[in-house]
Amino acid sequence: MFTTSRSFGQSAEDMAEQILRKKGYRILGRNVRVAGGELDLIADDQGVLVFIEVKARRYQHFGGAAYAITSRKKQQIIKLAACYLSQHDLTNQHCRFDAILVDGSHDDSLQLTHIESAFEVSSSARQW
Numbered sequence: 001m002f003t004t005s006r007s008f009g010q011s012a013e014d015m016a017e018q019i020l021r022k023k024g025y026r027i028l029g030r031n032v033r034v035a036g037g038e039l040d041l042i043a044d045d046q047g048v049l050v051f052i053e054v055k056a057r058r059y060q061h062f063g064g065a066a067y068a069i070t071s072r073k074k075q076q077i078i079k080l081a082a083c084y085l086s087q088h089d090l091t092n093q094h095c096r097f098d099a100i101l102v103d104g105s106h107d108d109s110l111q112l113t114h115i116e117s118a119f120e121v122s123s124s125a126r127q128w
Contacts, residue, residue, distance in 0.1 A: 008067055011104040013040060019100065023048065023114075036081040038074060040062035041100075042084070049081055049095045051081045053118070056102035074119050097121070 017027055025043040032039045041052035055069055075096060085093060099118035104110035 008056055012100075013054050015102065015110070016041060016052065016054045016100040017116075019112060019114060020052070032084065033054050034080050034087060035082050036083065039077070039084060045096070049085075049090070050091050050098050051075055051077060051084075051095065052098045052100060054100045056103065066117065070119070078121050095121075 007077055013030065017030065017090045020027065020041065020043055023045075025045050027041065027043050028032060029039070029042040032042055039051055040054040043050045043052060047082070053073070055082075074097075080096060081097070085095070087090075096117055097119050099115045103113075
């Protein structure tokens, strides 16, 4: 059993990274700090830059990990991604937003779900 929320979150990110590597993703960064926050994982999936949000919940209260990625959180991730792209002078880069959801409280009962293209950026919200 995980002793702290921090260790639970770190373990979830470890599992997420392993799953992505097995799927052939090339991990470019983890816990990447940009102005205004942090991006959990950034990866390359066959030329597509993928920003991955990892959400872990021990219990299903309030819908579990799936309901932790709110509209507000999506907007924050979009802004952070735009900042990352700007900082790295990446223009015309095809991007995608994935989510990895981890639910459960013990290693043997964890359920991990990878959602490709978990959300999209509307054309009016594009900043890059």
